[in-house]
Amino acid sequence: MIPIPQIALDGQPFTGLRDIIVMILGPVVPGWVIGIVLTLVGLTFLIGFMTVVVMSLVLMERRVIAFMQDRLGPNRVGPEGLFQTVADVVKLLSKEDIIPRNADRPTFLLAVPAAVIPSLLIYAVIEWAPGMSLADLNIGFLYILAISSLTTISVVMAGWGSNNKYALLGAMRAAAQMISYEIPIVMSLVGVAMIVGSLKITDIIGWQIDAVWLILLQPVGFLVFFISSLAELNRTPFDLMEADSEIVAGYHIEYSGMRFALFFLAEYLNAFAAVAIAVTIFFGGWQGPFFPPYVWFVLKCYALFFVLVWLRGTLPRVRVDQLMGLAWKGMVPLALANILITGIGMWVWNEVF
Amino acid sequence: MVDPGTLAINSLGSEPSFETSAVQVGANNIVINLGPQHPSTHGVFRLVLTLEGETIRAADSVMGYLHRGTEKICEEGTYLQNVTLTDRLDYLAGMSNNMAYSMAVEHTAGLRVPERGEYLRVLFAELQRYASHCVAVGTFGADVGTFFTPLLYTFREREAILDLFELACGARMTFTFIRPGGAALELPEEFFPACEKLLDDLPRKVDEYERLLTDNEIFIARTRGVGKFAAADGIAWGVSGPILRGSGVRYDLRRDIPYSAYPAFDFAVITRDEGDAYARYLVRIGEMRESIKIARQALAKLKSTTGPTVLKLGSFFRAPPGEGFSRIEAPRGELGFYVVSDGGIAPYRCKCRAPSFINIGPLAEMLRGWKVADVIVILGSIDIVLGEVDR
Numbered sequence: 109m110i111p112i113p114q115i116a117l118d119g120q121p122f123t124g125l126r127d128i129i130v131m132i133l134g135p136v137v138p139g140w141v142i143g144i145v146l147t148l149v150g151l152t153f154l155i156g157f158m159t160v161v162v163m164s165l166v167l168m169e170r171r172v173i174a175f176m177q178d179r180l181g182p183n184r185v186g187p188e189g190l191f192q193t194v195a196d197v198v199k200l201l202s203k204e205d206i207i208p209r210n211a212d213r214p215t216f217l218l219a220v221p222a223a224v225i226p227s228l229l230i231y232a233v234i235e236w237a238p239g240m241s242l243a244d245l246n247i248g249f250l251y252i253l254a255i256s257s258l259t260t261i262s263v264v265m266a267g268w269g270s271n272n273k274y275a276l277l278g279a280m281r282a283a284a285q286m287i288s289y290e291i292p293i294v295m296s297l298v299g300v301a302m303i304v305g306s307l308k309i310t311d312i313i314g315w316q317i318d319a320v321w322l323i324l325l326q327p328v329g330f331l332v333f334f335i336s337s338l339a340e341l342n343r344t345p346f347d348l349m350e351a352d353s354e355i356v357a358g359y360h361i362e363y364s365g366m367r368f369a370l371f372f373l374a375e376y377l378n379a380f381a382a383v384a385i386a387v388t389i390f391f392g393g394w395q396g397p398f399f400p401p402y403v404w405f406v407l408k409c410y411a412l413f414f415v416l417v418w419l420r421g422t423l424p425r426v427r428v429d430q431l432m433g434l435a436w437k438g439m440v441p442l443a444l445a446n447i448l449i450t451g452i453g454m455w456v457w458n459e460v461f
Numbered sequence: 462m463v464d465p466g467t468l469a470i471n472s473l474g475s476e477p478s479f480e481t482s483a484v485q486v487g488a489n490n491i492v493i494n495l496g497p498q499h500p501s502t503h504g505v506f507r508l509v510l511t512l513e514g515e516t517i518r519a520a521d522s523v524m525g526y527l528h529r530g531t532e533k534i535c536e537e538g539t540y541l542q543n544v545t546l547t548d549r550l551d552y553l554a555g556m557s558n559n560m561a562y563s564m565a566v567e568h569t570a571g572l573r574v575p576e577r578g579e580y581l582r583v584l585f586a587e588l589q590r591y592a593s594h595c596v597a598v599g600t601f602g603a604d605v606g607t608f609f610t611p612l613l614y615t616f617r618e619r620e621a622i623l624d625l626f627e628l629a630c631g632a633r634m635t636f637t638f639i640r641p642g643g644a645a646l647e648l649p650e651e652f653f654p655a656c657e658k659l660l661d662d663l664p665r666k667v668d669e670y671e672r673l674l675t676d677n678e679i680f681i682a683r684t685r686g687v688g689k690f691a692a693a694d695g696i697a698w699g700v701s702g703p704i705l706r707g708s709g710v711r712y713d714l715r716r717d718i719p720y721s722a723y724p725a726f727d728f729a730v731i732t733r734d735e736g737d738a739y740a741r742y743l744v745r746i747g748e749m750r751e752s753i754k755i756a757r758q759a760l761a762k763l764k765s766t767t768g769p770t771v772l773k774l775g776s777f778f779r780a781p782p783g784e785g786f787s788r789i790e791a792p793r794g795e796l797g798f799y800v801v802s803d804g805g806i807a808p809y810r811c812k813c814r815a816p817s818f819i820n821i822g823p824l825a826e827m828l829r830g831w832k833v834a835d836v837i838v839i840l841g842s843i844d845i846v847l848g849e850v851d852r
Contacts, residue, residue, distance in 0.1 A: 277512075425605065
């Protein structure tokens with residue numbers, strides 16, 4: 109008999125569910141079918157959960173920024189505006205689906221899934237609690253970096269397929285920006301990989317539980333990662349590719365209705381993925397006292413997301429050339445220096461102790 | 462608009478300091494319409510930009526989308542009716558427009574406004590300047606790319622000032638409060654404490670805007686050195702207001718050609734030498750503080766004087782044949798009205814010298830070589846109101 113793959117539905121709250129599924133299906137079907145079933149169930153949970161998370165993020169962003177700007181924000185739909193996002197989605201779903209006549213149809217249409225799918229794929233390796241992840245790859249780290257850079261393709265597709273000059277400008281900005289910031293992101297995490305000695309997400313969290321949170325050892329790495337993530341995520345102060353005061357909405361200017369909503373969804377999925385990665389790598393993942401691990405993980409993610417919102421409420425936007433200058437003259441040298449200093453530090457540590 | 466071969470830019474190209482150039486539109490260039498419906502053109506203003514990548518190679522401004530023929534309509538209405546039209550020129554500074562027009566009519570008819578009327582005019586003109594600069598600074602912040610935080614901060618105070626205006630004359634934007642002969646109404650009792658409280662509050666609020674923007678690294682990086690404009694060019698183009706003062710020219714009609722009750726008040730003329738977008742922003746912030754100072758003095762004068770605020774003119778008052786001109790320092794610069802009378806109940810001709818219109822003259826020159834993002838910043842730093850540009 110093929111052993112049941114230990115990939116899906118592990119971890120505290122789901123172990124029971126997994127056992128039930130295995131108990132029912134075990135005698136009837138072969139192991140690999142159970143594996144597929146478990147993965148599908150896990151995926152369903154994940155997508156459902158992430159949709160709710162994104163809705164809460166959108167609401168949170170709107171309410172927090174409203175608070176910072178001395179106004180109320182959405183508070184009409186449901187208690188404290190809790191169902192505002194639901195209402196928005198219903199509205200977007202019922203809107204006419206407009207495809208510009210001169211658009212490059214296949215590119216225009218495919219850009220949407222090209223945006224959403226990679227942002228969901230990242231969540232495959234995120235560990236919400238001990239063992240609670242869809243896949244614990246031994247190259248989890250590289251996987252995240254590889255998948256997150258796929259977003260560029262969808263942006264360029266949307267910008268080109270729309271056949272709109274503003275969209276094209278946005279796409280050109282996106283291509284330059286995302287590719288430039290890919291490099292400091294990768295290099296900022298090299299220090300972590302050197303210290304931990306593994307690219308596996310569970311190893312990184314485990315190392316932090318045994319020793320200290322990596323933010324203490326890699327503050328510069330975190331800074332470079334965080335700033336570059338802002339650029340990669342296309343958040344203020346680096347939201348150039350959809351700068352509403354300059355190029356109106358950038359690459360998704362021609363999208364309306366649910367297609368627009370899906371771009372929006374992808375954007376927030378990416379944002380949450382970035383903070384989840386930052387929490388995993390620098391803030392000890394799910395580690396924390398009293399509450400269950402997954403509560404800690406989500407709490408930390410929301411706390412870090414709050415910083416993103418805070419920046420959005422405060423900062424102006426940089427210009428294209430300043431953005432590039434920051435990447436190549438600021439972030440890349442800083443990340444390189446960080447690698448060097450980490451190496452020296454590790455050598456000294458090993459020599460002394 | 463654009464013919465396939467070349468795009469001739471700068472219809473204003475005959476100016477001496479201005480070289481006319483034709484940019485080849487080809488594979489490396491794209492022509493893009495910024496406006497007339499664009500979030501950052503502050504109205505229905507259109508810019509035809511020829512871009513090479515993100516760099517502006519040529520810019521052509523197209524205006525007239527809000528043309529309502531105000532000057533012609535003025536020939537149909539009586540002198541008092543026309544005041545309502547001036548509210549709708551620079552709709553962010555209705556009081557200043559009322560004042561300039563009224564002064565032109567008074568000049569034509571040789572009227573002398575009661576002392577108290579002058580104080581009222583100054584008080585409201587300065588509060589209006591503050592409110593107008595609120596919009597300028599706030600939208601400038603949004604143009605630079607903040608998510609509307611400065612805009613909402615400044616609009617908070619603007620609302621408070623509009624509430625005061627509402628208390629005084631019942632309207633929030635189109636007042637027709639300052640009219641030929643003075644200012645329409647005596648202030649209500651409750652106006653004075655409300656105004657005093659607001660004036661005590663405002664300096665702290667200006668500090669708040671400054672904390673948000675003035676020292677912000679990104680804000681400085683985006684605005685310092687952008688849209689540089691030399692003093693000599695400014696004089697040649699006839700620009701005025703914060704743009705000219707931001708280029709280091711100490712020119713403020715309130716001080717240089719004193720009108721109304723301004724000689725009685727103590728205030729400073731704010732200038733900066735840099736001539737860039739940042740300098741214009743700082744000039745506006747400085748002027749907001751000065752406006753508060755002037756408004757305080759005017760309010761004190763109003764409290765200590767009594768008497769009429771307006772001359773009784775009658776609805777169909779006729780100015781003797783002749784002409785009159787007035788110019789005042791409106792929030793956006795030198796606002797002038799020229800009124801010709803043939804002795805009838807309506808002006809024979811009325812002409813408005815709108816500062817916004819003159820100030821965007823050198824826009825094409827200022828934009829060339831900058832990035833798309835800078836277009837918005839430069840346009841925002843000039844602070845145009847389309848009601849006034851197109852009239």
